Amino acid sequence: MLRLIRSFRWAIHGIGYACRTQLNMKIHLLAAALVMAVGLLLQMPPIELAVLSITIFMVLAAEMFNTALEAAVDLVTPEFNLLAKIAKDVAAGAVLLTALNALLVAYLLIWPRLWDLMR
Numbered sequence: 559m560l561r562l563i564r565s566f567r568w569a570i571h572g573i574g575y576a577c578r579t580q581l582n583m584k585i586h587l588l589a590a591a592l593v594m595a596v597g598l599l600l601q602m603p604p605i606e607l608a609v610l611s612i613t614i615f616m617v618l619a620a621e622m623f624n625t626a627l628e629a630a631v632d633l634v635t636p637e638f639n640l641l642a643k644i645a646k647d648v649a650a651g652a653v654l655l656t657a658l659n660a661l662l663v664a665y666l667l668i669w670p671r672l673w674d675l676m677r
């Protein structure tokens with residue numbers, strides 16, 4: 559039990575580190591809070607809020623994997639290395655894909671409701 563609580567603590571340290579040090583993480587969190595607030599204000603059904611939530615957490619998790627990979631690569635290869643570049647670029651590409659997916663989901667679920675309100 560104590561081991562479980564300790565591993566939660568390290569995990570929370572990891573989340574805290576990413577939130578404190580990564581500008582992109584701060585931007586993702588701000589966007590996530592905005593999107594969820596709009597979803598709640600628009601009284602979206604629970605299933606759509608769940609889709610927004612899954613989408614948001616995918617972006618946050620991808621950003622954290624990216625941060626972890628950057629740290630691991632820097633630990634192994636502080637100097638220029640083509641494989642380091644590939645690893646970092648591919649990880650950054652994965653974050654970009656999740657962010658594009660988030661934009662698509664927001665467009666499909668939120669935009670039609672906002673459009674209805676504006677008309």
Ligand SMILES: Nc1ncnc2c1ncn2[C@@H]1O[C@H](COP(=O)(O)OP(=O)(O)OP(=O)(O)O)[C@@H](O)[C@H]1O
Pocket residue numbers: 580581628635636637638639640642643646647650
């Ligand atoms: N050791 C390296 N060898 C080769 N290219 C690297 C190396 N480190 C970084 N790069 C290149 O620079 C880019 C930026 O790397 P960096 O580690 O600065 O991450 P970042 O995208 O600036 O993230 P953050 O701002 O969150 O640290 C990488 O995507 C990669 O193309």
